[in-house]
Amino acid sequence: MKILGLIGGTSWVSTIDYYRMINEGINEQLGDLNFAECIIHSFNYADIKRNNDANDWDANLRMMTAAGLNLKNSGAKAIVICANTMHKIADQLEENIQLPIIHIATATANAVNAAGIKKIGLLGTKFTMEQAFYRDKFTALGIEVVIPDDKERDFIHYSIFEELGRGLLKPETKSYYIDVINKLAADGAEGIIMGCTEIPLLISSDDVDIPLFDTARIHSKAAVEFALS
Secondary structure (H helix, E strand, C coil), rough: CCEEEEEECCHHHHHHHHHHHHHHHHHHHCCCCCCCCCEEECCCHHHHHHHHHHHCCHHHHHHHHHHHHHHCCCCEEEEEEECCCCHHHHHHHHHHCCECCHHHHHHHHHHHHHCCEEEEEEEECHHHHCCCCHHHHHCCCCCEEECCCCHHHHHHHHHHCCHHHHCCCCCEEEEEHHHHHHHHHHCCEEEEECCCCCCHHCEEEECCCCCCCEEHHHHHHHHHHCCCC
């Protein structure tokens, strides 16, 4: 079994789910008392948020590189970034540490493509929804990505950092997300990417009539496949 290096803390809430799902995935494949060999570096979320607000991705990259090198030196054979937004610097991080990054958008695009979907709605931080680092993985497979309008993107971005990342799950926020999902579906989206690893804490497939793609779960499955390859 290959050792996985998990970079978490962005936020700690979803990092817990990664740890659980990866261990469950290994045990499902190997049985008995077999679980994942992994090492976790968990950031102080406030430091990451401060850099994001300042658009200082160089600072984030320096922090991620230091964490990645520590995980590599501790025996990790691949890195799992336990967040969607931080994959904005995944390619640079992979170059810096010379270790494979199991990319969340690649894994999710493959899952969406396997489902035969050609138009997908994307929810996440404004970085994830608006920038090319995520969408390009889908475009390369001929999948059209649609996103909420400006006001809706602002609210979703705010709720991720100020609510979901703190473990706050408000009924009114859930209702807002459901309305946004239904609007995207009415505009032709055949499914929805929950492109922030905290969104599945708020919304489940029982809440809407359209397929949901849980990026944390898909990413964890990809990590398990790598560990057992």
